[in-house]
Amino acid sequence: MTLTLEKSSHSTLTLTVNGEKHSFMLGEGPHEVASSHTLAHTLRERLGLTGTKISCDNGACGCCTVLINGKAVQSCMLLTVECEEKEITTIEGLGDPVTNVIDPLQQSFIDHTAFQCGFCTPGIIMSAKALLNENPSPTRDEVKEALSGNFCRCISHYHVLDAVMAAAKKGGNQ
Amino acid sequence: MKLFAHVNAYSVDETIKLLAKYEGTAKLNAGGTDLLGVLKNRILPNYPEVIINIKSIPGLNTIEEDEEGINIGTLTTLADIIASPVIEKNYSLLKEAAGTVASPQIRNIATIGGNLCQDTRCWYYRYPDEVGGMIKCFRKGGKTCPAVSGENQYHAIMGAKKCFAVCPSDTAIALIALGATLTIAGAEGTRTLPVEEFYTPLGSVLNSGEMIAAIYIPKPSSVAGQRFLKFTLRKPIDFAIVSVASIITHDQGVCFDARIVLGAVAPTPVRALKAEEFLKGKELSEEIAAEAAGLAMAEAKPLSKNAYKLEIAKTLVKRLVMGLT
Numbered sequence: 001m002t003l004t005l006e007k008s009s010h011s012t013l014t015l016t017v018n019g020e021k022h023s024f025m026l027g028e029g030p031h032e033v034a035s036s037h038t039l040a041h042t043l044r045e046r047l048g049l050t051g052t053k054i055s056c057d058n059g060a061c062g063c064c065t066v067l068i069n070g071k072a073v074q075s076c077m078l079l080t081v082e083c084e085e086k087e088i089t090t091i092e093g094l095g096d097p098v099t100n101v102i103d104p105l106q107q108s109f110i111d112h113t114a115f116q117c118g119f120c121t122p123g124i125i126m127s128a129k130a131l132l133n134e135n136p137s138p139t140r141d142e143v144k145e146a147l148s149g150n151f152c153r154c155i156s157h158y159h160v161l162d163a164v165m166a167a168a169k170k171g172g173n174q
Numbered sequence: 175m176k177l178f179a180h181v182n183a184y185s186v187d188e189t190i191k192l193l194a195k196y197e198g199t200a201k202l203n204a205g206g207t208d209l210l211g212v213l214k215n216r217i218l219p220n221y222p223e224v225i226i227n228i229k230s231i232p233g234l235n236t237i238e239e240d241e242e243g244i245n246i247g248t249l250t251t252l253a254d255i256i257a258s259p260v261i262e263k264n265y266s267l268l269k270e271a272a273g274t275v276a277s278p279q280i281r282n283i284a285t286i287g288g289n290l291c292q293d294t295r296c297w298y299y300r301y302p303d304e305v306g307g308m309i310k311c312f313r314k315g316g317k318t319c320p321a322v323s324g325e326n327q328y329h330a331i332m333g334a335k336k337c338f339a340v341c342p343s344d345t346a347i348a349l350i351a352l353g354a355t356l357t358i359a360g361a362e363g364t365r366t367l368p369v370e371e372f373y374t375p376l377g378s379v380l381n382s383g384e385m386i387a388a389i390y391i392p393k394p395s396s397v398a399g400q401r402f403l404k405f406t407l408r409k410p411i412d413f414a415i416v417s418v419a420s421i422i423t424h425d426q427g428v429c430f431d432a433r434i435v436l437g438a439v440a441p442t443p444v445r446a447l448k449a450e451e452f453l454k455g456k457e458l459s460e461e462i463a464a465e466a467a468g469l470a471m472a473e474a475k476p477l478s479k480n481a482y483k484l485e486i487a488k489t490l491v492k493r494l495v496m497g498l499t
């Protein structure tokens with residue numbers, strides 16, 4: 001294993017998550033990040049940011065969606081070591097860090113009861129967030145398209161659409 | 175995922191040197207949306223020792239246009255291809271194909287080069303090692319193909335001999351219809367190759383010391399109609415059950431040029447040469463379209479559970495020719 005690591009071209013790693021920098025040693029220890037770790041794993045197991053969920057772990061469900069430089073991506077399909085120098089935003093990074101008031105988009109999900117078990121919700125909110133950042137007043141079809149990579153086993157889709165449309169109408173994308 | 179060494183490459187030359195240094199034990203990682211699945215499930219007989227990140231190479235994610243065509247860097251994401259005004263205007267076929275791939279999140283990181291080089295999706299081939307051991311089928315150097323007498327509903331209906339897995343790439347058929355060529359870098363320098371000649375029944379002609387650097391598409395005639403159709407059970411996420419791409423030029427209903435390419439019906443993308451030839455000079459009608467569809471699938475020999483794909487393929491070809499959706 002040491003041999004494997006010696007071949008790697010780097011030994012430390014700095015991630016920027018929700019505006020904060022975190023440095024890691026590259027390795028297999030309990031506080032280290034291994035070259036084979038996915039971003040989803042690192043967020044949950046090293047940074048304790050368990051809002052990001054892992055379900056399929058294969059790029060097919062959207063539960064692990066986070067923003068990288070503002071774009072929605074699936075964190076289970078990214079190697080952590082390839083996420084340096086990128087702005088990573090997780091569900092924990094929404095809302096106001098000073099007042100602790102949640103993001104209007106999150107509030108809209110609550111107001112519309114846009115979830116049942118809630119497992120898919122962080123991923124859906126991050127995909128919706130990416131859409132609203134780019135397109136503050138989307139049509140219903142544009143919302144559907146933007147959320148087409150997010151699956152919900154509880155069939156909350158209709159409420160989700162309402163929640164995102166309502167948030168957009170309120171200009172709730174600050 | 176099992177551990178590997180991880181190296182960032184900063185140029186094509188460096189990548190080629192690294193590939194030579196690690197002699198077949200290294201794998202390139204572009205977007206990783208295919209590779210990570212392959213690694214997580216340990217489906218390959220030899221797990222790579224080194225992963226070479228090529229996203230760190232600058233300048234390979236651009237779309238450059240000149241009078242004769244466009245050059246797309248291998249690292250260009252599918253999302254960037256879809257958003258490109260140049261591609262929308264003159265190469266809409268590629269935009270349509272890229273737009274049907276996976277989901278918005280995947281398209282944000284998946285690259286065009288990775289799309290062309292992705293491994294097959296045959297579910298025996300992809301069977302995870304941790305669930306009872308990976309399946310060493312013919313494609314992995316084994317002796318048999320469990321799909322022949324097993325669950326073969328998504329497998330090849332033509333052109334297969336020993337491995338019946340299909341080429342899953344949606345962009346490949348669009349690029350072949352557009353007559354695109356690849357720039358491939360290797361230890362002996364670069365070579366160019368039509369995308370049409372890239373695929374082989376068990377993969378591609380790319381050797382383990384090479385990488386795709388760019389894709390060149392000659393500008394199609396502005397009167398040529400470009401179309402892409404893909405049949406799936408669900409709209410997002412699903413791979414094609416059958417996909418078709420075409421460029422058909424006609425003058426007042428009389429066809430004078432046609433290129434038709436089918437995906438997910440055979441181990442490689444298939445050009446429907448007989449149908450293309452047949453269409454030239456014909457006045458396009460429903461009967462002519464049906465006849466062309468029949469010719470496109472003339473050599474089909476479905477397996478036990480996938481004869482339905484034949485009907486889907488014929489219908490899609492017919493719709494292409496008729497300009498229907």
Ligand SMILES: Cc1cc2nc3c(=O)[nH]c(=O)nc-3n(C[C@@H](O)[C@@H](O)[C@H](O)COP(=O)(O)OP(=O)(O)OC[C@H]3O[C@@H](n4cnc5c(N)ncnc54)[C@H](O)[C@@H]3O)c2cc1C
Binds near residue numbers: 288293385412
């Ligand atoms: C849920 C899901 C759904 C999908 N649906 C579709 C679909 O509908 N249609 C479709 O076409 N695809 C689909 N895909 C496959 C998707 O992975 C590809 O479309 C994607 O474009 C691959 O690009 P990448 O950059 O992520 O490739 P990577 O995973 O980085 O690479 C794929 C392979 O190509 C090799 N490679 C990458 N770049 C180069 C290069 N420049 N030169 C040589 N070799 C290279 C890598 O070593 C690797 O073996 C899906 C994938 C998932 C996970």
Ligand code: SF4
Binds near residue numbers: 297299338339
């Ligand atoms: S179709 Fe090909 S990949 Fe699938 S099991 Fe048969 S030999 Fe293996």
Ligand code: FES
Binds near residue numbers: 054056058060065077
């Ligand atoms: S857990 Fe990442 S897409 Fe399903």
Ligand code: FES
Binds near residue numbers: 118154
């Ligand atoms: S609310 Fe349960 S999976 Fe979506």
